Amino acid sequence: MARGPSGVHERRPQSRPEARGKAGRRDAAKPRELLRSIRAALQPNGRYVCLEINAAETLEQNAGPLGSFLYGFSVLYCMTSSLAEHGEGLGTMGMPESKVRALCAEAGFRKVQRVPMENPFNSLYEVWP
Numbered sequence: 253m254a255r256g257p258s259g260v261h262e263r264r265p266q267s268r269p270e271a272r273g274k275a276g277r278r279d280a281a282k283p284r285e286l287l288r289s290i291r292a293a294l295q296p297n298g299r300y301v302c303l304e305i306n307a308a309e310t311l312e313q314n315a316g317p318l319g320s321f322l323y324g325f326s327v328l329y330c331m332t333s334s335l336a337e338h339g340e341g342l343g344t345m346g347m348p349e350s351k352v353r354a355l356c357a358e359a360g361f362r363k364v365q366r367v368p369m370e371n372p373f374n375s376l377y378e379v380w381p
């Protein structure tokens with residue numbers, strides 16, 4: 253058994269051809285460790301399908317009723333949940349495409365592709381080791 257991202261001893265699963273995740277990296281205390289664990293669990297030809305909040309790069313680009321709602325949710329839940337565990341506190345709007353790409357590269361993934369879709373709330377990515 254090994255110590256996982258949560259600090260608890262976990263059993264390492266056998267490698268998998270695919271992993272799926274939805275908007276959990278931004279409120280994880282240690283999103284880098286979480287992504288490294290996902291990368292380690294994937295087979296070399298596997299993929300990680302990641303659903304994230306559709307956040308723009310800047311505050312100004314996120315302005316409007318939806319942005320206000322999501323920033324409120326960020327401060328009241330996602331960011332504070334992460335900070336309570338001494339985490340990074342990325343929050344709901346803390347994972348725009350550039351951050352997704354940077355964190356995935358840092359975790360050892362070689363390719364990140366945003367999947368085209370019409371959705372004001374979410375962005376979908378396919379990520380390969």
